[in-house]
Amino acid sequence: MTEAARIAASAGVPVDAPKAADGVPHGQPVLDRLVALLDLERIEEDIFRGVSPKHSTLRVFGGQVAGQALVAAGRTVPPERGVHSLHAYFIRPGDPSVPIVYEVDRIRDGRSFTTRRVVAVQHGKAIFALSASFQVAESGAEHAEEMPDVPGPEELPTMADLVTEDLRRTFANATSRPRPIDVRYVTEPAWVSRNTGPRDARNQVWMRADGVLPDDPLLHVCVLAYASDMTLLDAILARHGVYWGTDDVNGASLDHAMWFHRPFRADEWVLYDCASPSASGGRGLATGRFFTRDGDLVATVVQEGLLRIN
Template sequence: MTEAARAAAADPAGTRLPGDVPLDVNGMPHGQPVLDSLVALLDLERIEENIFRGVSPASSPVRVFGGQVAGQALVAAGRTVPPERRVHSLHAYFIRPGDPSIPIVYEVDRTRDGRSFTTRRVVAVQRGKAIFSLSASFQVDEGGIDHAEPMPEVPDPETLPTFGEQIGPLIDKLGRAQPRPIDVRYVTEPPWVSRENGPREARSQVWMRADGVLPDDDLLHVCIAAFASDMTLLDAVLARHGVYWGLDNVNGASLDHAMWFHRRFRADEWLLYDCASPSASGARGLATGRFFSRDGQLVATVVQEGLLRVGD
């Protein structure tokens, strides 16, 4: 475990950030120190050859954030794979709510090591029970056919208000007053705003990037994207029904999560996250997302089904 990881384990909420840490319009820390805390959170402690341990921020809600456990599990898988093999897909299930007050143990099964592909399975465990499982596939770089859908036309991220500027009037009610390592700028109207006008198109578009500079580590950039992919994906489902977390009687949780990584990217550069919901039924909502780099390259695709119980 690195010194940064030890510091995060001792103070995972980043409450002892430097005195000159930048604050947003709501007085909450952001920028490089907060991003460094996330990087440290992903720097798992190796207990045995195939067993790792991670912690959660002290400022976590009542259960572990899904993007965190997905990112940590992918780190665990990647640390058992040669660096020249890059992750190209992951498929995961959220089995039980995670308890942020205790560590999470990640057990890696080295399923297969082929000539071109490597497969790993990871189970996240707390109190002797599985809370999350992930299968990931890694591949050596190969050439081949190449095409992709074009990026939608959207405004530049610099022209859009920050998350803090948009959420400000509702920050106390929504409970978003905590350090944010990901800079998020809504292209579409934020769901907590659009709900005032009732249901709208089942779509959500945001620009996002790690709020600082990351090391040149392909796996880390992918894990940061996996973390961020769970932040706004279900917004597309909620928008279709004019409701939002904390403002309406909505309860939900991620059920499963899949990602495909098509091209290399940097998570500390702007990525457009274009999300849509093709269907919701049976107290579940399906959402799809596409990550585009600033120059229009489709770099990743995401699919998630979430549990969504909406009351009167």
């Protein structure tokens, strides 16, 4: 894809996109825009360039930078080596109005493992750094925690069902953005908990890419990395009965780590089971586990976020 075509593909909302009950575009055309967003332009052997969607907020969504950086790393690795882990730091807010340059450092190519480091650069400064490890398929010991007993996604309301008129007025920018990821809340959303009072530091949602993705395993991993930055820190907010934009709360992702345990498809339902074991020093820690509908644990996430409640 040329840069002009890629920018056009990721810049606006497709005119043929269906709209949910609350008027927000979703479905395959919107998901295709996310796929285009992750289709980086190679400008040198180990240097790539990505853009942000036209509907971005004041700073680039962290999941977008993580997903794009993982794409950059993966494009320098043989396809038979799958991602098994990533560790990342959010260094500066990203500027959605200019492209992001991803510089890949080929740290190591071993017999079984490949290691890459990626730095995302804007305005001559690093905004994000990621280390990713890839591994050839191997057999070994097998065990996993069981999936929590929760209702299925079809039994739960859609985001369009949850977004009331009051919520649209309060979160006009966030609730009107196109939704490439279908999210269904199992637990009470944190924006509801701020009215009902603090609850357990837990957040559970079903999510999936809202359409059909190509069969490329790297793309499915990158889409899950993109989605993993959604709803994770809500487990912290629920514990304190506050929410972004409605209370005097400042926050941002600080670092993010993921481990991929088993194959999965990001366009099939996965349960994102999130909890917060601790918050202190203006920071909050959240952990997440992704389960397939069959109960397979496919990925684990840990993130620390800035959390200042004034």
